[in-house]
Amino acid sequence: MTKEAILGAIRRGLKRGPLPLDQQAMLAGRTATHPRHIIPARGQRDLEGRITLFTEYVEREFGTVDRLASLNDVPDAVTRYLALQNLPPAIVVSPHPTLQSLPFGTKPMLDIRFGVSGPGDLVSLQHAFAGIAETGTLMLPSGPTRPTSNNLLPDNALVVLMADRIAASYEDAFDWLRERGGMPRNVMLVTGPSRSADIEQTLELGAHGPRRLHIMIVDGEG
Amino acid sequence: MLETSSAFRENATGAMADAGLQKALARAKPQFAKKRQAAVDKLPEFEALREVAKGIKNHAIAHLDYYLETYAAAVERSGGHVHWCSTADDAREAVLKICRNAGARTVTKGKSMVTEEIALNDFLEANGVTPVETDLGEYILQLRHEPPSHIIGPAFHLNREDWEDTFRKSHTDLPADRIFHERRDILTEARAKLREKFLTADVGITGANFLIAETGSSVIVTNEGNGDLTQTLPRVHVVVTGIEKVVPTIEDTLSLLRVLARSATGQDMSVYTTFSTGGRRMGDPDGPEEYHVVLLDNGRSGMVGTEFQDMLRCIRCAACMNHCPVYGAVGGHAYGSTYPGPMGAVLTPMLVGVENAGQLPNASTFCGKCESVCPVKIPLPNLMRHWREREFERHLTPAAMRYGLGFWAFFAKRPALYRLGTRAAALGLGWFGRKTGFFTKLPLAGGWTGGRNFPAPEGDTFFAQYAARQNGK
Numbered sequence: 272m273t274k275e276a277i278l279g280a281i282r283r284g285l286k287r288g289p290l291p292l293d294q295q296a297m298l299a300g301r302t303a304t305h306p307r308h309i310i311p312a313r314g315q316r317d318l319e320g321r322i323t324l325f326t327e328y329v330e331r332e333f334g335t336v337d338r339l340a341s342l343n344d345v346p347d348a349v350t351r352y353l354a355l356q357n358l359p360p361a362i363v364v365s366p367h368p369t370l371q372s373l374p375f376g377t378k379p380m381l382d383i384r385f386g387v388s389g390p391g392d393l394v395s396l397q398h399a400f401a402g403i404a405e406t407g408t409l410m411l412p413s414g415p416t417r418p419t420s421n422n423l424l425p426d427n428a429l430v431v432l433m434a435d436r437i438a439a440s441y442e443d444a445f446d447w448l449r450e451r452g453g454m455p456r457n458v459m460l461v462t463g464p465s466r467s468a469d470i471e472q473t474l475e476l477g478a479h480g481p482r483r484l485h486i487m488i489v490d491g492e493g
Numbered sequence: 494m495l496e497t498s499s500a501f502r503e504n505a506t507g508a509m510a511d512a513g514l515q516k517a518l519a520r521a522k523p524q525f526a527k528k529r530q531a532a533v534d535k536l537p538e539f540e541a542l543r544e545v546a547k548g549i550k551n552h553a554i555a556h557l558d559y560y561l562e563t564y565a566a567a568v569e570r571s572g573g574h575v576h577w578c579s580t581a582d583d584a585r586e587a588v589l590k591i592c593r594n595a596g597a598r599t600v601t602k603g604k605s606m607v608t609e610e611i612a613l614n615d616f617l618e619a620n621g622v623t624p625v626e627t628d629l630g631e632y633i634l635q636l637r638h639e640p641p642s643h644i645i646g647p648a649f650h651l652n653r654e655d656w657e658d659t660f661r662k663s664h665t666d667l668p669a670d671r672i673f674h675e676r677r678d679i680l681t682e683a684r685a686k687l688r689e690k691f692l693t694a695d696v697g698i699t700g701a702n703f704l705i706a707e708t709g710s711s712v713i714v715t716n717e718g719n720g721d722l723t724q725t726l727p728r729v730h731v732v733v734t735g736i737e738k739v740v741p742t743i744e745d746t747l748s749l750l751r752v753l754a755r756s757a758t759g760q761d762m763s764v765y766t767t768f769s770t771g772g773r774r775m776g777d778p779d780g781p782e783e784y785h786v787v788l789l790d791n792g793r794s795g796m797v798g799t800e801f802q803d804m805l806r807c808i809r810c811a812a813c814m815n816h817c818p819v820y821g822a823v824g825g826h827a828y829g830s831t832y833p834g835p836m837g838a839v840l841t842p843m844l845v846g847v848e849n850a851g852q853l854p855n856a857s858t859f860c861g862k863c864e865s866v867c868p869v870k871i872p873l874p875n876l877m878r879h880w881r882e883r884e885f886e887r888h889l890t891p892a893a894m895r896y897g898l899g900f901w902a903f904f905a906k907r908p909a910l911y912r913l914g915t916r917a918a919a920l921g922l923g924w925f926g927r928k929t930g931f932f933t934k935l936p937l938a939g940g941w942t943g944g945r946n947f948p949a950p951e952g953d954t955f956f957a958q959y960a961a962r963q964n965g966k
Contacts, residue, residue: 274565274577277736277790278558284797290559298559298741302707305742308545311538311751328761366778387778390692406762415776419725423718441747454571454708456774457725460766465718468758469630469648470656470676472521477677478629479684479691480718480765 307442314405314439321404321437322488328407332463333476334484338434341491342369345431346378348487349396353381356483358427363388367398367416370431388424395421396429399486401444402437406462409486410444413457422459428481434490496845497829501852504827514824517650525815528759529866539755546752547870549745550806557797557805560706560739561788567709571771573784581611584789588613588698588731591785592622595729597695601687603713603720604628605700606644606809607789608733610831610844613698624698625690627719629683636663642825644832645757645811650824653679687719697723697781701734702808703749704786707742710770711786714753714763721765730769730781735789737805743768749808752868757810792843800879804839806869811836813863813873819856828853835863835873842880851889854880912956919950926950 282288290298316324326336337348353360361382364370375383388395398417401410409430413419422428438444441460448458465480476482497504508514533539553560565575576591578584584607592600600617602608602624614624614635626635630648634641636659641647657673660682673679699720701711711732713720724730740746754760772784796802814820814834825833830841830850838853854877863873884890885898904911926932926949934942941947952958 272577273579273583276579277577277788277794278561280790280794281558281561281736281797284794284799284802285555285558286798290556295559298556298563302563302741305707305744307744308549308748309538309541311536313536332764390688408762408766413777413780414774415778418778419721420779423721423725441750442744445743445747454710454768454770456770456772456777456780458710458768458770459721460762460768461764462760462762462766463764465716465764467629467680467717469628469633469646470679471517471653472524472646472649473676475677475680477684478680478717478719479627479687479722 310440310442311405314403316404316439318435318437321439322434324404325402325407325437326488328404329463329484329486330407332407333466334407334463334486337485337487339487339489342372342431342489343374345373345487345489346375346381349429350378350381352429352485353394356427358394361392362394362396362429363392363421363425364396365398365417365421370396370398387418388420390424392425394427394429395425396431397421399430399432399436401447402432402486402488403439403441403444403460404437405440408441409459409461410448411459411461412448412455413459414455419457419459422461423480426477426481427483427485428464430484430486432486432488434488437488496831496841496849498841498845498850498853500829501827501856504829505823505856508823508827513652513655514650514826517652518821518824521646521649522821525759529756529812529815530759532755532759532761535761536751536755539752542748542752543868543870545748546808546868547806549740549748550808550869553740553745554737554797554802554805557736557739560741561736564704564706564709564739565788567706568771568784568786569709571709571784573709573771573786576785576787577790578787579790581789581791584611584733584787584791585613585616587787588733589617589620589622591729591731591783591787592617592696595696595783597622597729599623599625599690599694600696600698601625601627601690601694601723601727602631603697603699603715603723604631604647605698605733606641606831607700607735608698609641610791611733611789613733625687625694627687627690627717627723628715629680629717629719632683632687633659636660640826640831642833643811643814644809644834644836650826691722691726694723694727696729696731697725697727698731698733699724701732701738701786702753703746704734704739705741705743705746705768706739708768708770710743710768712746712750712766712768714750714766716758716760716764718765721767724767724769725780728781729783729785730772731785731787732769733787733789735791735793737793737807753808753810756812756866756868796843801839801843801876803871804836804843804876806871807836807840808869809836810868812866812868816862816866818858818860818862828856835877836871839871839873839876839880842883847880847883847887848889851880851884854878854884912954916954916957919954923950923952
């Protein structure tokens with residue numbers, strides 16, 4: 272069998288047979304405790320410091336950031352953004368409880384559809400599981416309430432991120448994910464809008480994913 | 494791809510005379526090094542992280558059998574399938590079988606060097622499955638029927654005129670007289686063309702930057718988002734990758750990610766870093782229903798336990814070629830192999846045999862820059878030296894060079910004779926060239942004097958002067 276042939280060749284190279292059980296147990300222990308390595312100091316700040324750093328890095332990577340006092344301010348912020356970018360008043364919204372409970376009733380002119388983006392959708396509203404201050408990165412795990420397509424298909428990706436969910440490092444954010452019960456099917460770490468430098472090493476935004484990434488950081492309990 | 498490594502000398506001569514290529518190289522070369530250095534300077538922990546990254550990969554390779562089994566078990570637990578493949582042929586067949594089972598007519602592809610290594614596209618096409626490259630650079634190369642010339646910037650040898658020209662010839666449904674005002678217009682046209690493909694493909698094929706034993710996840714890193722669309726929209730996702738990509742945990746992966754993008758493009762983090770674990774879960778509104786991993790050996794297991802084991806640490810960032818004076822002079826195609834540059838010079842002889850690729854380890858000045866920027870500290874010059882030794886031992890080096898080396902070795906092993914000989918040569922040349930101070934022609938040195946003058950030695954040799962000074966003390 273191919274698997275045995277490959278493993279056999281590796282073991283011959285390592286000049287041993289299958290790992291003895293005690294060594295296997297040691298490696299299983301390392302995997303179970305998944306120790307951290309060096310974590311860059313730059314993300315290790317208090318919450319306000321992490322929000323500042325996160326914002327700085329998102330903007331440096333050509334994303335935009337809005338800071339809102341409460342979830343009730345989101346509908347206003349969305350319509351303001353759409354008007355500013357000259358976009359039609361229509362969004363597809365991920366079916367996340369937080370987004371479903373937003374007071375969109377105040378925006379009768381806004382066409383809202385909860386669900387998965389299709390090729391025709393121009394604007395999506397996603398809910399971020401976490402932000403990572405270290406590099407201005409969003410963590411967007413897949414699941415019933417967070418369709419992956421909403422991170423990718425529309426030209427304009429709007430994201431709600433609760434301020435207290437901005438972690439110092441990737442490791443902190445993955446610990447939160449572990450607490451919630453293991454790896455979802457898909458976890459996207461997103462740093463800025465889509466881009467390519469394939470044409471003459473010159474950066475152009477909007478390759479296959481969103482041309483614009485707009486993050487609304489919302490204060491209050493996540 | 495078609496390997497033409499044995500013709501490296503001819504390829505290189507052609508590349509030096511290629512004006513378009515030289516223009517592209519002149520544009521790109523200084524950028525690569527500058528961007529990496531800027532990213533490194535912003536992270537004080539970078540040097541320490543290189544050591545960490547090296548340690549993680551060494552640990553994974555020292556227990557590669559264990560971590561591969563752990564990884565495969567985790568993939569199966571999450572509902573995915575692992576296909577173990579010894580050879581390129583096995584891997585191609587495995588992918589085709591998955592495509593046939595899915596009834597696939599078109600497959601979209603994210604950027605994957607392993608699929609280049611096994612020449613997957615040609616094989617699928619010959620078997621009635623149409624592959625569509627979706628990375629912008631890979632897409633234009635597919636239209637032009639060219640191989641990539643760089644492992645992360647596959648089309649960087651092309652200039653804007655080439656892009657416009659190729660798009661006009663290939664996208665014949667669009668008005669022929671359309672104007673590309675800026676680079677963005679080229680990008681927008683490709684985006685629209687590929688959107689159709691993403692939405693209609695039956696199978697999506699990606700590579701993997703890392704495989705995680707702890708969770709059974711595969712990780713891809715892109716800036717465009719094409720890899721994500723490739724693995725999200727079709728019904729079946731196939732990951733084609735090498736066995737050396739496995740690392741134990743998420744934390745290990747994160748440490749490697751911290752050195753990967755910085756070394757590659759000088760970004761702190763690529764735009765999309767995505768972890769995929771199995772197929773669609775209960776209640777998931779999107780994502781592929783099936784998830785397959787085609788795990789390729791193709792000579793890699795044979796590197797374990799040899800002097801080339803260090804090469805298995807490679808995370809394919811391209812820093813070595815971005816900083817290489819030889820790559821910078823001739824570009825990637827001259828290497829005639831899937832993997833160019835210093836990492837390619839070490840890896841290619843392993844994949845296709847030193848008898849076919851022995852030229853590549855010789856295409857180095859041993860300046861050591863590649864090793865100094867490698868995020869996992871692979872001793873690339875040393876590994877190239879090992880290949881040169883093997884090539885020499887197997888009598889693959891040309892006769893003239895062998896005799897030359899033998900002649901030189903005779904003297905090198907007899908220091909007194911060597912010093913006498915070099916001293917005679919230095920004094921002799923100095924005397925002959927005493928009028929002008931240089932030579933425009935010298936016997937056996939045509940390679941040098943063809944392009945520049947050879948300076949005449951002045952005074953005695955270093956050893957003679959040193960001895961004289963010691964005596965004078």
